[in-house]
Amino acid sequence: MIESIQLRILQGDPIVHDVHHAALPPLFRGMPELHPANCPEGCGECAAVCPTGALQIHPLRIDLGLCVFCPACEQSCPEKAIRFTNEYHIACSSRSGLIADGTQSSITPKMASKKIKSYFGRSLKLRQISAGGCNGCELELNAASNVNFDMGRFGIEFVASPRHADGIVVSGPFTKAMAQAAEICFEAVPVPKIIILVGACAISGGIFKNSPEIDRIFLTSHTIDLYIPGCPPHPLTFITGILNWLGRKI
Numbered sequence: 001m002i003e004s005i006q007l008r009i010l011q012g013d014p015i016v017h018d019v020h021h022a023a024l025p026p027l028f029r030g031m032p033e034l035h036p037a038n039c040p041e042g043c044g045e046c047a048a049v050c051p052t053g054a055l056q057i058h059p060l061r062i063d064l065g066l067c068v069f070c071p072a073c074e075q076s077c078p079e080k081a082i083r084f085t086n087e088y089h090i091a092c093s094s095r096s097g098l099i100a101d102g103t104q105s106s107i108t109p110k111m112a113s114k115k116i117k118s119y120f121g122r123s124l125k126l127r128q129i130s131a132g133g134c135n136g137c138e139l140e141l142n143a144a145s146n147v148n149f150d151m152g153r154f155g156i157e158f159v160a161s162p163r164h165a166d167g168i169v170v171s172g173p174f175t176k177a178m179a180q181a182a183e184i185c186f187e188a189v190p191v192p193k194i195i196i197l198v199g200a201c202a203i204s205g206g207i208f209k210n211s212p213e214i215d216r217i218f219l220t221s222h223t224i225d226l227y228i229p230g231c232p233p234h235p236l237t238f239i240t241g242i243l244n245w246l247g248r249k250i
Helices: 001-012 045-049 072-075 114-120 136-143 176-188 199-204 235-245
Strands: 032-034 061-063 080-082 125-131 156-158 167-171 194-198 226-228
Touching: 032 061, 045 072, 072 080, 125 136, 125 176, 136 167, 136 199, 136 235, 167 176, 167 199, 194 199, 226 235
Parallel strands: 125 156, 125 167, 167 194, 194 226
Antiparallel strands: 032 080
């Protein structure tokens, strides 16, 4: 017992108490800060190095659903028109809302319907599907339940069976092998149910968007409720995205 107490004192308080106002390390890359006025005519160095084609120039825009948050564009820009901040509030309830054009300092999803909030506002059980992911997003989703972030205190938990779930969380680009499996899993979730896409691969295909080995037909037949961008997203982006979408006040 004494050793446990000593260890607890040594470790300090590991819990992120205020998930909405946490201070992440400066090296964390979140919401980009864009300065289109700095872009000289004819310059396209940032777009040329983007591995996914997430960057558009004239006007300068970044598709956060396609961006893998690498530092290539920031480092290659001679005019410092792009700078990634450590702002982690970037979840959105619409795909078009993930287009950063320099006018936003963060992104807040539009709140869910009254019906969804009445069902899931205090208790949300989710089934996670790795649709061909690299395990980066999956590791961060697991971390969301650890002692640091503890999303279970908000009533948000992952469950083992889709029969016990209120919705699914999908990571990965939807490989051909997982296309039907994702559909079967979603069908097993009781109505009403939600879909959350996590990471660039799930949202847009990411670096695999042009691969012949992916099959994203699942996304053409279902409505997506929440998009969590990143490669991988931070656990706080996931947690605060859901809380903001459900209109939860902490």
